[in-house]
Amino acid sequence: MAMPESVGTAHRAETVGPRRRVRSSSTSGLHPDPGPSVHEPRPSGPAAWRALGWHLLAGVAFVGAALLGRASMLPDTMLALTWPAGGVACLWLYFSRGRELPAAALALGVVTYGVNAATGASAPVSAAFVASNVAQALVFTATLRVGSPQLWRPGLASASPLQGLDRMRPVAWTTVAALAGALAGAAVGAAGLYLAGRATDGEGLVIWTGRNFAGILAVFVLVHLIVRAVCVPSSQKHSSGIDWSTMVVLTVACYVPVFAQNQLPMAFLPTMCTLVIGLRSRPLVAGVHGVLAGSIAVTATILGTGPFMFGSSLVDRVLLVQLYVAIILIKVVFLAAAGAERREATAGLAAAEQVAIAHGELMESALDSMSDGLLLVGADGTILRSNRAGQAMLELIRAGGIQRAGSTPLMHLDGTSFEPEENPIVRAVAGETVSHLDLALIDREGNRRTFIVNGSPLRAEGAAKAVITFRDVTEERAQVDELAAFAGVVAHDLRGPLGAMLGWSELALQMVVDDNAEGVRANPQVVRALQRLNNGATKMDQLVEGLLLHATSRDRELTREPVDLRRLVNEIVEVRDLGSTVEIGEVPAVNADALMMHHLFDNLIGNAVKFVPEGQAPHVRIDGHVVDRCVELTVTDNGIGVPENMRRQVFHRFERVPGVTQKGTGLGLSICQTIVERHGGQIGIVNPPDGARGACFRVRLPAA
Known part of the structure; x- marks a missing residue:
């Protein structure tokens, strides 16, 4: 296998994919725009020094991880089983701010070249590894920032809550970004080595990709979980000492015996332990388990033991170890993230249930406090x-x-x-x-x-x-009935004296008129006083008549019989001398008290012709039809109408529409409602048909 191994072979860098311009004031074309809801404030003062310290720390960690990766090389080969430096490189660029990203990529390239040169690589080979590591880290960074823009990193601000690797979506995109970065790094590195005269075969590319993929996942996931837990303590609940000790004991007890022997291919057995830990542990504990299990597998393979030594070639061993470590990490972190989401959803449901119970109890109390x-x-x-x-x-x-x-x-x-x-x-x-x-x-x-x-x-x-x-409303109606009865008695008792007052005032006015005709002029002040007396007596007579009619409509015993409403309305029109003012359509007969029906329609028609705009000829139309053994009647006019907010109130006693200049007692519609309801019907005001102006009274009465 012709793949040269040196420090650069395994470096990874963040994903960028196609380069994009940042919408903010950043001058870097390498930083993908995460969208308007995510931004990174420019560091200044102490924050700038902290950023510089981070880059220095990342550089040192990269060198240490590279040396650790070289320690995982198999004896007598140039094959490294793992390459944690790739994960450090991806962390370095991913945690860098947008304006710092070009400088961080340049620093990564310089450190990569220095490490490779120090370990004996030629200048062309070192340059190839620089291109490989930088491309790998940039592709990882860009892919992850575009796919999961809400994934937490230091200094990131967002209008919506940031997420960690305790959620399924960020874990999935981290896996995708790691694979994309590893593929990009291997492709760029292979091309660079080819130009340097050190061609890499297909097996070498596969091993290169797999090793860096596993290294990126292990380092990025573990460090991201630890750093977020330290920087944002409230982001996750801490695991107890029992959780940690149980995880370590289970991991060692399940993985060490399996990888301490090379007689039986039992690598699948410890994955049951991984399944249990992933389902029951929090993401940080699960991530540490994945790294610890992978470390046991890699260490055992380096020492020449473990199930991967059973009947396999050198290339097969390397590929199997890399695939095994990647699967363990992906499985345990995905399971832990799913468990975290499940626990959060369960807690949310429990909280929602408590809120619903509280709302239910509040509603229960409110309903029980109602008097209705x-x-x-x-x-x-x-x-x-x-x-x-x-x-x-x-x-x-x-x-x-x-x-x-x-x-x-x-x-x-x-x-x-x-x-x-x-x-x-x-x-x-x-x-x-x-x-x-x-x-x-x-x-x-x-x-x-x-x-x-x-x-x-x-x-x-x-x-x-x-x-x-x-x-x-039994007691309330009893009190109202007593008051109405009293009003009826008073009105009846007032009728006699009031009639005398009205008659004598009319006689006095007529005498004044007669005197004027004979040339005798009366005192103008006396005339005005008589006119005011007569007007007041007339209004009072109308009020008393209304009170008596109201008492009659409320107390009179009903004599139900078929009533021809068409003939009844024609009589009212003739008495009022309304002529063609009132138009009568098809009106079915009703089963009602004839006198009460006369009072009802006399009031409705009287109101319709009275309450019209000045200078406008009134027009009233009455229609009806049978609905469910009842007659539904409409009395529609072209008058001033009734505002929607007053359509209930106008049926109350002495209630009048504000701003109406026409005179009235405010008892007419109350009398109408009493008559209709005593017959078991309903009366209300609806909008006139076709949006016309005016009022439309809908009356429902028993059909004959």
Whole structure:
């Protein structure tokens, strides 16, 4: 085998691949741009002296590693079993900052030439080894920095967390970079030796590549793990003395007996120890194990013992040792990195689980602190979960409770029963959103209780299909009813005196008009006072009428019958003399109280023609169609409309839209809502069709 051996034969340098310009202010074309998220601040002051000290230390370490590599040569040959100087060279350039990289490569070349010249190599051969080592280290550095830009090195800053060789990706790219560097170094070195008249055959190239590949992996991985652990103590958890002692004992106990004999090819047996250590140890412990195991294999082979001496040629021994060391290192470091990632993922999952538990407990407390009851309902209507208020409300209901949708009789506020398909739980499970539905239940003691119910379907996959909230408003409604009853009584009692006031004020004004016609001028101040009195009495009469109508709509016993809404609306239009202002489409009949329907549509139509911009002719259209045994009606106008943030509030008593100049009591829509809800229906405001201006009231009533 014609491969000359000297110090240069095994040197390696960092990877660079194609040369690239740095995006920053660096003038070096050898430093690959790691991307905008990674940068290296320029060293100054003490940092500059530390950088110089690092380069001096790297140079000395390179010389020592080269001498150690020469000590691994087989007797009577020029074949070195390992070459740690290649790993030192790669560390030297990889740990160098971008601006220092050209100087570091030059220093590596000078040291390489000096060591080779000192060991008797000719100038051309020394130059070939310089080119080989520098190319090897540059290719390694460039490949690793491009493939794994987040791999930690001294002085590197990054917007995202830096990684060490306790992660699978950096370990994989380190392996790729080591192989690329070894191949580049062997190719450049072989070409240089050929030019120097010292050609290398194929076996020599393979041994050269394999030895440097193993040397780079061993030195770079081990030193990188140690340096990062020292410089960044928080980067990894320290292993205990038991871990270290167990690793050393297992390594020696498993590898030494196998490599102390050369009778049986049992090199595979100690790899079981490597497997266990890789799976259970942290990366630094695993890396030391890999280097220690490789050292035992190399030392035994140098001494002429071990399984690789069994029936193999010299070249086979060298190749087998190099391949064995590389496999041990790669396997144990990969296993340790996978274990580290697994432990971190497990810890992350445990932390996430604790956070989820804490959030769940917080949500549980929040739900239990609610005064509204909450139910989670399954697809079959079964109640899966309830909060504290929900459970308390369920206990108020007579035996059986609401354990399944439709199992408990529900009533409208007028006392009529809900149809099964009207049940809010059934509707929510079916995918319908239920909003502010009033219903009544009979509790265990036979008392009637009133609830406001909301229901929403759940779109996510899971057992729960709907969430139902309900609030017991029995006492609140009782207080409101008492107040409304009192207001009705007061309004009724005021009607007589107010009628007298309004009649006498109108008579006085008419007398003034008659006097003016006869030429008798009345005092202007008296006239203005009478007009103000009459206006005030008129407004008060409207308010009293509204209060009486509200009391009637709330308390009057309903007489349900089929009501022809088309004829009813035509009567209202005729009385109000609206003519073509109101357009009536197809309107199905409803099952309702005729007088209440008259009040409902009289209010809706009156509002529609009143609240229009000044100078604009009002236009109202009424349409309807049957949906699920109900009639859905729309009353659409071209007026000023209702802002979205007020569409619920306008149904409250005495609530008016801010900025509206038209006069009113604020009771009309409240009366409409009371009438509709007493019939078990719903009323709300939606956007007009086709984006038109105005308001669109949607009313849902039982079909006839």
